[in-house]
Amino acid sequence: MKTVHLRDIDFAVEDEGAGRPVVLLHGFPLTHAIWERQIAALVPKQRVLAPDLRGFGQSGVTPGRVTMRQFADDLAAMLDALGVGEPVVLAGLSMGGYVAMQFFQAHRPRLGGLVLCDTRAAADTPQAAAARRETAVRVEREGPGVLAEAMLPKLFAPATLAGRPELVEQVRQMILGGDPRGLAAAARGLAERPDFTPLLPQIDLPVLVIVGSQDAISTPEEMGVVARSIPEARYVEIPAAGHMAPLEQPAAVGRAMAEFLDSVTASGRSTGS
Numbered sequence: 001m002k003t004v005h006l007r008d009i010d011f012a013v014e015d016e017g018a019g020r021p022v023v024l025l026h027g028f029p030l031t032h033a034i035w036e037r038q039i040a041a042l043v044p045k046q047r048v049l050a051p052d053l054r055g056f057g058q059s060g061v062t063p064g065r066v067t068m069r070q071f072a073d074d075l076a077a078m079l080d081a082l083g084v085g086e087p088v089v090l091a092g093l094s095m096g097g098y099v100a101m102q103f104f105q106a107h108r109p110r111l112g113g114l115v116l117c118d119t120r121a122a123a124d125t126p127q128a129a130a131a132r133r134e135t136a137v138r139v140e141r142e143g144p145g146v147l148a149e150a151m152l153p154k155l156f157a158p159a160t161l162a163g164r165p166e167l168v169e170q171v172r173q174m175i176l177g178g179d180p181r182g183l184a185a186a187a188r189g190l191a192e193r194p195d196f197t198p199l200l201p202q203i204d205l206p207v208l209v210i211v212g213s214q215d216a217i218s219t220p221e222e223m224g225v226v227a228r229s230i231p232e233a234r235y236v237e238i239p240a241a242g243h244m245a246p247l248e249q250p251a252a253v254g255r256a257m258a259e260f261l262d263s264v265t266a267s268g269r270s271t272g273s
């Protein structure tokens with residue numbers, strides 16, 4: 001991975017290929033590695049940037065609380081540091097999708113399109129936010145095992161959980177490798193993220209909405225509503241996948257993304273023309 005220095009942290013980013021840029025954002029509490037197969041699929045045709053967000057993977061950690069706005073501003077600074085001036089397509093899984101919507105709100109001119117993958121527009125309920133803050137304290141005290149235990153059963157389709165132990169183990173190790181301070185800071189940021197629902201009708205860009213057909217966290221029903229609220233959205237449901245659709249069905253997700261990226265390029269939206 002490449003390291004770029006942002007204002008207060010070193011920021012790790014996989015930077016491969018050449019041409020029109022697409023940025024892939026991971027979910028919580030994961031790393032850029034969830035996109036490994038899509039990076040390989042997309043790189044022959046374009047530049048793929050897959051960062052570890054602040055506090056995750058190999059990027060620097062700032063303890064306390066990291067907001068979605070901070071994550072979005074980090075991305076803008078990363079693009080500056082890498083000399084990327086043309087509009088990018090931003091693809092985000094779950095928390096990465098929240099960051100993508102926040103990036104639209106704060107840095108709209110830098111975007112040519114969005115991919116919202118297994119994510120939600122709604123904010124946390126007060127109960128969910130309170131539970132996240134409690135989890136943050138526990139993660140700081142007891143380590144990332146707390147998150148692995150609570151989240152793993154919900155991340156996958158039932159058939160993945162039962163039949164693909166190596167994939168479940170890969171994600172468990174990804175979670176256990178996290179820095180407790182970074183994970184807790186992101187959890188607090190997630191708890192106070194805004195409701196992006198009112199933003200959806202204002203998204204004046206091509207958008208691809210992808211959801212695993214058995215996603216129990218951001219359900220197809222909820223993502224269908226997100227897609228219908230965005231003027232230029234297309235909706236793709238990935239069979240036999242849960243919340244980790246890019247890992248559970250990498251080829252189907254890669255195909256949907258490649259087709260979308262081709263259409264955005266053909267429309268001239270990602271070239272600034």
Ligand code: MLT
Nearest residue numbers: 027028093094095096217
């Ligand atoms: C994620 O995958 O990023 C998380 O499920 C997001 C969340 O907890 O809201």
